[in-house]
Amino acid sequence: MMKKNVRKKLADKIAKYLITVGGIGTILAVLLVFLFLLWTTIPLFKSGEVSQNSLAKSELSDVRHGIVDEYGLIAAVFDGEAFEIVSLPTGDVIDRMPLKFKWTSFGYNEKRNSYIFATEDGGILEVDFEFKKDNINQGVAEGKARYSVTDGRLMEKIGDQENSYYAGIKIKDLIKVQDGKKITNIDEIRNDNDNFVAYLTDDKVLHLNEVITKENILTGEISTQVNESNIDLKKVLNGRNPDYLKINSSKTTVMIFFKDGEYISIDTKIFESPKILENKKIFSDGRKITYLDFLIGRNTILVGDDKGYVTAWWPIEDQLNKNNLVFSQIYSFYSGDDSPVRFISPSKRDKSFVILNEKGRVSMYHMTSGKHLVDIVSNLTKPKIALLNQKNNKIAIFGNKGDKIETYDLKIPHPEITFRSVFGKIQYELTSKPEYVWQSSSGSDDFEPKFSLIPLIFGTIKATIVAMLFAIPVAIMSAIYTSEFASKKIRNSIKSTIEIMASLPSVVLGFIAALIVSPFVENVVLATIFSFIMIPFSLIFMGHLVQLLPKELLNSMGKYRIWIILLVALPLGLYLGVIISSFVEKLLFYGDFKYWLHNYNYSPLGGWALILLPFGVGITIYLYRRFLYEFYESLLENKSYHQAGVIELVKFFVLTICSVIITFFVAFLITKAGIDLRYDLPIIESIMNTYVQRNALIVGFIMGFAVIPIIYTVSEDALNAVPEHLRSASLAAGATQWQTVVNIILPVAMSGIFSAIMIGFGRAIGETMIVLMAAGNTPIIDMNIFSGFRTLSANIAVELPEAVINSTHYRVLYLAALVLFLMTFIINTFAEMIRIKYRKKSSQL
Template structure:
């Protein structure tokens, strides 16, 4: 005995070392997994945080300029190294904003006489540094600032129509209002003007061909004339009446006239991009107006009022490209706004006595002119189109009939207003997962209960591995089959597919009643499959064969045609069937293992006490295995939420909020896969996609944590059932 113990001690020590080593490896591996999850979370958070960084402004040293004539317009280049001003004498001057190559800040770089003594200046909104200047006799020129690319070259003014001033109409008289916008065709410009004789002139001008001018007689004086940046609308303000003209080639059509209110005088400012207007009333009220289609007619509508109200004498300036504007008051009060929300992004105080102001082309800078000279500011406002409200609440976007939850991040037009509401893609994710679970749970749990509790051991050894092998089928293959083959089949046999759950349930009940009445106790365990499979196959065949005929009989046409726009071929029904097919093996395998692991003594004791097999399953086996079954359902739900390829290929990827079976959807994972390759690095689109990934990560983490907590409670509740008597 002593010799045996001595021989076993080294082996026990070796076993103990192995146990400690394995325990340490498992612990370290678990910690590494947790650390990787935390690193993923930190990386996603790091990519998302800049979206919610508040706007800020930083001042640069002031520049003293020697100028005798007041400025009519200011601007600067993209790098904010060179600034320009056009004064009332018609001089266009460029100044250095930063010291470089021996030149101090404020150095005059170039000066050019553009037009002697201009009386009017109009700046094109939605493009960079483009102006029209008019003389008292009604003649005008178009000028544009050209910042040289080479460091040794000087900036200059270009004259697209030539240096010789031209008139819209000979002998039309002096102009009282002037507006300018670039046309969609390169090298063409839209020019509108109002003469002292109350005549509205509109022309499409180019360098090498004469302008075709249209004329409209007016019945009142005009205080302001605005051409929309998209070149499709012309706005004319007379007192408190706002007239909207539709531009059709070179012709104008009066579409409507709106009464703004009684707080005259009003001032109009066009927002870049589309045809929206900022209307500034005499009481300081700021409102956004744009076209809205109601009752098949487009009408100007006040969509939003901004607060707090600036002073009546505040100046409204806009960025060249983004729908961002600011108000600058004489006392230096500054408020920065984005068109999608009513509250300012930034409220601060800048230099007092502002005479002119302009944004940098990218909106990351601000140039002010006061009596003392220029003051330049750095603006940190990279993502004005992303706010908590825009992500989660309804926003009234330009030309939409009402506030809406919209995801539409890109468009073919550069002036497109991006829409980043997360609600449609989150709804689509839950919708796809819900329909998939609705399809998978009855099949997977029913199959697990039958296989673990009623099937013969020999048949179970064949069926269980076969179903588990289904789980190895790539989801991209399932998605491809669903999009190319399953979707058209469901479309052709829609009524039959919808009726199959009830028909198959009825067929199973009929077979069960027939077996109990005519062959009670005669079928071996698992032998009922020999009866069920032919009957279910025949039911499916009859439904698919008779379905199109019944559709024509009931609806007079195929059901999908009868549904019209309410039916999309790649819809939630397709993704529910396809993804549900992918979830069945996962849920079935885990649930069947949980059911089969219930101690046999529990089921045998229940049967010995007189319970039927179904009573034993319902009251003993299922409660004892509830923790494992719940885990199976949660793992299946987690896979459904994170599924990418099936929803990418089988849903149509339409980000809409619609619970219908027959409409498409877009899920979070599919949205990331679709749009990440085309997202510009560090753009709003790019970071919002990372935000969707963070939302998916946090949602999955919370669901899994709650599932684990519930599973532990279920295990504790039924732990006594796991102990043998």
Template sequence: MASLSEHVSPYSARWRHFKDRLATVSVTAGGSGVLFAILLIFFYLLYEVLPLFGNAGMEAREPLALPFSGAPLYLAVEEQTEVGFAVFGDGTGRFLSLEDGSVLHQEVLAPELGAITAATGEGADSRLLALGHATGAVSLYRHEYRLSYPGGERVITPRLERQLPELELKLGDEAIVRLAVRDSDQGLVVVALTAAGKLRAQRVLREENFLSGEVTLDRETLNLPALGGDTAAFFVDEDLNWLYHVDTGGGFAVLNLRQRDRSGRLRLTSSGQLFEHGGELAAAQMLLGGISLLAASDRGELVQHFMVRDETGGHRLQRIRQFDTGGVVLDRLISEHRRKGFFGIGRGGELQIYHTTAHRRLLNKPALPLAADGAAALSPRGDALVYIDANGTLRFWHIDNEHPDLSWAALWSKVWYESYDEPTYTWQSSSSDNDFEPKYSFAPLAFGTLKAAFYTMLIAAPLAICGAIYTAYFMAAPLRRKVKPLIELMEALPTVILGFLAGLWLAPLIEDKLTAVITLLLALPIGVLLFAFLWSRLPVPLRARLPEGWHAAVLVPVVVLIGYLSFAGNDVLELWLFEGDMRRWITSELGISFDQRNSLVVGIAMGMAVIPTIFSIAEDAIFSVPRHLSYGSLALGATPWQTLVGVVLPTASPGIFSGLMIGLGRAVGETMIVLMATGNTPIMDANIFEGMRTLSANIAVEIPEAEVDSTHYRVLFLAAFVLFMFTFLVNTAAELIRQRLRIKYGSL
């Protein structure tokens, strides 16, 4: 007989070889493409994230000689960094072009009140200016800038507006050497230090007639208690609650502007020392928002304080954090206009840039021409520093500091935020005003992700694995051919539908029938085991009428009956055990809060999405165990359960483990169900009746409102990067474990 190879033509052999090579190249190219796509995702996320952790930089511009000499008492810069405003000791206010140093507009300020001896702004983000005069009077101005575009070119028109000229603010007869001012809807507070070393304060209250709209002003003098030490700095908070006083020795006193003692003086609320290592005060400033007090000592210590509630229900000035100055003594602190950052200028001309929430020093530049007798100002966007020295030279630095408000500590550690009574893990990314402190803690989001995955796997894994074992090993083949495709068909159900049903139907149902749900979870396994026990006690001829592998069909009415009885008896059980309201009983008796959209809802809904994946992979792995292994075990006298536990499950363990890990990855990365079925509250609470916010849901919620290339935008990409790395590490570990299981049990 001729051999087979004699009937195969050379053409057919070449064609077969070509197809083999083509298949090999195609599979290799497809796999390489997948790996390349994953690497592209990795590097793109890294590209978006890396700018968050860069340091600040600066670039100097050529200095300009101004057409006058002398450093100003006050210096400010407008939004576009094209016009500056300066107040000089000769009583003039000048608007300067920062491009060529020319004077755009000049005006004498309140000449009837005498020479200007002090000038201060209200705060970092305010254009209100208070001027102290040699006569003890105070005048108020606001510098404004109108933008117009004639011929398509931007033109900035500056102007000065006198504020409340009808008020005669006079704080004594001596010259004023230092000022603090705060204006709000409720009123105005002005505090001044006179040349005689006396501290004086006045408050102006606004009252509006709600019928006529007429505003009346009521002025009162604030009676201040005796404060120790020589006054070095004082500030008023934004809400007109506190007056902060700091003496030259670093001691502080906080006065309550809304309470008085029996003698009619403002009540002393808190006092103490600002610096742990002693030393005198070198500089002090209020941070944006008027809540935090920054202070630097002549020993290089730089600290942040703000008011918190104490154990007695009162308030105290709390030391929050200390910054690393590298031993540099900072004698000027300048707050940013829109972020919780500030600049420090040292006695030797050093420039340091900090951010309080991130607890970072972003820049340390030594020996810049920033003498102590000059005036410095930051642009509102924090991208320029302007300085005018005593010789009338204007210096300008461009600042590159786009993302200062993030650090690894701020992401993963507890942070003491302003107006909080203790350090917390908090995610709160946006607000309506500029003095808001962004809170970018990933801890509650990571906790929420793991919490959702845990409760999902707690429900899904036992049901899926046990269902796969029974379907593959015990169920009759005809029934298996119907059940397996039906369960796998559940995987095609869109998760948005599951989330919709969970949020609008399941969550209210569980809230209303919580006793029935808990009863069902407890009664179902007990009822099934009890029915199995009773079934085993039936006569053998009766049990033999049911073909082998069809027992699951008998359990269906049992499960339906237990479910019906659980919900039918909900009201009776709730009235008997929980005084008619289980939700209220849990909250009042156990101290466990209950939200309608909680982890239980998420676990059930996401479990329905994850079960088909785990079931399908685990069932195929168990069913694929060679039959001769089972038959050999049974032939040696092992029972079916012993064979399952000792032979089948170890052999199928790599596949079962893969199914569990793929299900876990699905639970970690799920978006729509947790988005619609939870309260989306970023809290760290393991309570099954509380909601959560996951990393994926947070990205879906906030990425539409994030400004492109902003810190918030890049932080969301960082969340995606963390999620990517988490799933990558989990899948890598799972693959290593699966390979070890395959090697260990592959010889069976």
């Protein structure tokens, strides 16, 4: 007996323990989802990490420029007389290649790791570098240092293997382009099959050379075509020698800068006849240019000045004349001290760059996001240049002759992400104003991913609102009718049917929306819109019509009401919608609504009338209540039942006509004022514009369909939960069923209904398959209800399978999921709190 008792108690304890652990553990899952999303997103917002890697003795002379290989292990530096290949970890000069000519100017091509030099006697010459890495798969002697230099190679020991790093230099033949004339400035753009060189000769003439190599696909024959042109700049240059000459990536502009901040641009769009575009001082406060270079992609000019700032410039549209491009300062970055900028090293991977100032402070910024990535103060007495490698994970700093070489390891996982770049407006390269853009991938190399979540959040909200506009009235009216007016017999089957509606997979709804509803609606846009208007109209009209029936008949017809609605009122509404729409289309939309949408010559009157109709109805009802109600009541006095019914009907028609007249009047006024809803509304631009087959209207309708059941179920529960004694009391006091509903049931159930709407909102926000299939998935911000959009959820579904794990794109998609989670979390918690409060209140009744 005792034994059994002990076992019993033990079992009880174990069960209690297990159930508690299981129960709480299960619920912790919610927290886990949230924490995991957060944990994946947080690294996005971290700035870079730096650690000093090495400090190597160097035998270099004064360096002016240089290139670091992909791994940040060897560099090619130029000291004015020779190129030296340097091992960064050890500081040894592996190779030295003196230049055997007198150069005057050089240009650097970061894409191909090459330099172009101009000589005193009118020659140009290219120097190419190629960095190589070999893997040597042999046993390596024990005790060998990690890095060592042998036979002009840097050896790196990893385990029992070795990697060797080295660089090949190729100095091409000198080409005499100007016999005897000195070339003072030069720049070049070289691609695989075309080559564009711009150089300024001593006589102040700018020469442009273009070499295009074409391969005939059929014969394999290679033909080269050389074009030349020039422009005389004597007047603008005024005898001075410019300090910098740059060609932009599209070869449309050659830019000339002086140290004092003067800027001259030459338009080379028409190659044969270049012309001067702009000539101005870029700084108004007298700052001097101390260094200047392109950001990756050769679109943005980074200007380092003597006050310690680096400013980013590109041509933007003039506010007055949109065809005119004006070279403007877009961003400004502080090097950390007020000392002049010494050197700028743009990244070869993204839009970041490294600034080195005279005090030896090294700062790294990402241009578009503005994120301050790295801040280092060099130990060198007089640092000359700081170079960034291709992977953005090493910075090498070179100093004066005899100085050491400093290298730092960097860890910059997500330079392009800041809170502002995800949620704010960003001015992307070459654009004229800040925008919200989502564009995560593209075919081109120099592409900068754009990760603004705002277009996606906008799409989410747009879809949700349109869906709710349809779902809320239908669902709540259904719930009221079921719980208050439907007979007990059919109530259960109605509820079961709607529960089945709730269970329909959204993929099915999406498929129906995209492949059946949207092609169908495309042909009957206006008829669809008018059906939405005429169906309620016909329902109310039928309501008025039956009031003409004898009272006894009216009372007993409740049973057949939904059948009459199904068989008469709805078809009538649809029929009216079709008839009126075709009439209106001819009258107001010039015979073709979809054509009207994007033909701005047509008058916007019809569109305004359509949009303003609900307001027209509202205003009419308000005016009626305010001024005509008493008069109307006096009309009914001393009339027979039948007469009163007729007067009701007439009132309905008069009010309808009044609404239409008011609507048209307002629409007419607005049209006269010259405001067109298709393009020039303030802030939101347009409400109606070009029609796209998969659009917000379609998604709203089908997503409404998807959320109706949930709103219906929850609000029906709320209506049912209103205590029966309230209902009975109201009816017993002589109120009709309708009065009971409006005055007793609805106020009591209001919070429950509100929470139903909230839950519906939550559902619509997260719905994926319908929007994925039927929304066109274009991430644009556009109020037009006939345009496509992309929601957070659809975006995740489309892009996450292709995102590389832990990449910026991947983490931003997690951020999108987190935003979605938080949106629904807030809405659901809110709904739940209201419901709890409501439950307490109703239990007191």
